[in-house]
Amino acid sequence: MSDQKVGFIGLGAMGWPIAGHLAKRFETLVWNRTFAKAEAHAREFGSRAVPLEKIAEAEVIFTCVPVSQDVDDLARALLPHLHLGTLWIDHTSGEPEQAKQTARKLAEQGVRYLDAPLSGGVVGAENARSTVMVGGEAADFERARPFLETYCAKIVHVGPLGAGHAVKAVNNALLAVNLWALSEGMVALVKQGVNPGLALEAINASSGRSNVSENLFPSRVVTRSFPNTFALGLLAKDLGICTDVIEAAGTPAPVLRQIREFFAIAKREIGSSEVDHTAVAQLLERWSGVEIR
Ligand code: NDP
Numbered sequence: 001m002s003d004q005k006v007g008f009i010g011l012g013a014m015g016w017p018i019a020g021h022l023a024k025r026f027e028t029l030v031w032n033r034t035f036a037k038a039e040a041h042a043r044e045f046g047s048r049a050v051p052l053e054k055i056a057e058a059e060v061i062f063t064c065v066p067v068s069q070d071v072d073d074l075a076r077a078l079l080p081h082l083h084l085g086t087l088w089i090d091h092t093s094g095e096p097e098q099a100k101q102t103a104r105k106l107a108e109q110g111v112r113y114l115d116a117p118l119s120g121g122v123v124g125a126e127n128a129r130s131t132v133m134v135g136g137e138a139a140d141f142e143r144a145r146p147f148l149e150t151y152c153a154k155i156v157h158v159g160p161l162g163a164g165h166a167v168k169a170v171n172n173a174l175l176a177v178n179l180w181a182l183s184e185g186m187v188a189l190v191k192q193g194v195n196p197g198l199a200l201e202a203i204n205a206s207s208g209r210s211n212v213s214e215n216l217f218p219s220r221v222v223t224r225s226f227p228n229t230f231a232l233g234l235l236a237k238d239l240g241i242c243t244d245v246i247e248a249a250g251t252p253a254p255v256l257r258q259i260r261e262f263f264a265i266a267k268r269e270i271g272s273s274e275v276d277h278t279a280v281a282q283l284l285e286r287w288s289g290v291e292i293r
Contacts, residue, residue: 001025001026001027002025002026002027003027004026004027004059004060005026005027005028005029005057005058005059006022006026006027006028006029006058006059006060006061006062006147007028007029007030007031007050007054007055007056007057007058007060007061007062008022008028008029008030008031008047008055008061008062008064009030009031009032009052009055009061009062009063009064009065009074010032010033010063010064010065010070010091010092011030011032011037011038011041012064012065012066013122013125013229013230014064014091014118014122014125015032015062015064015065015091016037016041017122017125017126017151018062018064018091018118018125018130018151019041019045019047019062020041020044020045020047021128021150021151022047022062022147022150022151023041023045023046023047024045024150025150026147026150027048028045028047028048029047029048029050029054029055029057029058030042030047030048030049030050031049031050031051031052031054031055032049035049038050052074052077052078053077053078053081055078056078056081056082056083056086058086059085059086059087060086060087060088060089060144060147061078061086061087061088061089062088062089062090062091062147063088063089063090063091063092064090064091064092064118065092066092066234066237067092067094067095067237068092068094068095068098068099068102068165069098070092071090071092071094071098071099071102072098072101072102072105075088075102075105075106076105079105079106079109082106082109082111083110083111084109084110084111085110085111085112086110086111086112087111087112087113087114087140087143087144088106088111088112088113088114089114089116089144089147089148090102090113090114090115090116090117091116091117091118091132092117093117093118093165093168093169093172093234093237093238093241094115094117094165094241095165095241095244096115096135096161096162096163096165096166096241096244096245096248097162097244097248099113099115099135099161099162099165100161100162103115103136103161112136112137112140112143113136113140113161114134114135114136114140114141114144114161114164115134115135115136115161115162115163115164115165116132116133116134116135116136116144116148116164117132117133117164117165117167117168118130118131118132118152119131119132119133119168119171120153121229121230122229122230123229124153125151128150128151128152128153129152129153130151130152130153130154131152131153131154131155131156132148132152132154132155132156132164133156133158133163133164133167133168133171134148134155134156134157134158134164135158135159135160135161135162135163135164135165135166135167136157136160136161136164137160137161138157141157165241166245168238169238169239169241169242169244169245170242170245170256172235172238172239172242173238173239173242173256173259173260175211175212175235175277176235176238176239176259176262176263176277177255177256177259178210178211178212178213179212179216179277179278179280179281180259180262180263180280180284182210182212182213182217182281183280183281183283183284183285183292184284186199186200186217186221186281186284186292187284187285187287187288187290187292188288190290190291190292191288191289191290196217196222196292196293197218197222200213200217200218200222216278217281217292220276220278221278221281221292222292222293224291224293226275226276226278226279226282227276228274228275228276229276230276230277231273231274231275231276231277232263232266232267232270232272232273232274232275232276232277232279232280233267233273233274234273234277235263235277236260236263236264236266236267236273239256239259239260239263240260242256242260243256243257243260263280266279266280266283269283270282270283
């Protein structure tokens with residue numbers, strides 16, 4: 001066990017297992033808005049549940065909350081307690097511009113900041129196989145690396161502050177495009193009498209394959225299990241961030257703009273943001289009158 005102390009805020013679907021990995025290697029302080037979850041984490045992983053201001057005692061602070069505004073609110077609340085030289089690693093899938101503002105605020109207190117969203121889902125986090133895309137200064141990235149190695153299989157410094165969030169937003173827009181497009185294709189095939197398992201077997205050995213066809217459809221849709229690990233609302237949020245990235249770049253992006261609109265419609269039609277993002281396949285099924293099973 002290293003003698004370095006880390007603090008983790010946000011023990012949700014992603015934060016829970018990641019803080020668990022950290023607790024095996026470092027003294028880990030945890031705080032969660034619903035505090036009972038922090039206490040449960042301490043019981044399960046040997047972390048220490050502490051009041052929010054105590055998190056400031058850590059040399060490295062991690063956040064993994066829904067949106068960048070939550071991170072900024074936490075930074076504001078912790079500001080009077082933070083120490084010179086603390087490193088703040090934000091695992092939220094957030095907004096590049098908001099991250100820069102939060103970083104500026106923290107810098108006034110001598111706190112370093114990296115935007116470091118994760119990919120690989122809950123299963124990747126549980127198995128310490130996450131991918132992390134990091135924005136920020138090289139020296140801060142090198143300082144973060146030994147901590148990230150605790151639970152990441154792939155660690156990429158993608159650029160300056162905000163670049164991590166931008167890359168993550170584009171990544172998730174690609175996930176959304178694949179999810180929607182494969183749902184459209186599969187309902188058409190099933191309606192024509194094609195067995196979905198055989199269709200996926202062929203596609204997954206062909207050029208149209210993706211994480212959606214290789215993993216999500218076989219394990220969640222065809223099995224009808226739809227486990228709730230990544231909320232539709234969180235993916236829709238990422239599509240809004242991707243649109244901001246496109247606006248800032250001023251580049252053409254008709255498909256990525258459209259997919260945001262599709263997911264807004266899906267959220268309205270399904271009537272919930274809390275369902276798993278793969279519920280989009282069920283919406284296409286409902287519109288088509290078939291089930292991909
Ligand atoms: P969850 O909804 O499972 O957890 C959110 C966590 O943030 C909870 O601990 C929640 O506390 C806390 N929280 C919510 N609002 C606030 C607030 N205003 N202030 C302080 N804490 C707050 O989300 P996920 O773990 O799924 O996602 C977290 C981030 O990671 C998101 O940005 C998401 O887009 C991203 N992500 C998610 C992936 C996934 O597969 N789930 C994959 C990759 C990235 P409480 O317990 O009180 O509700």
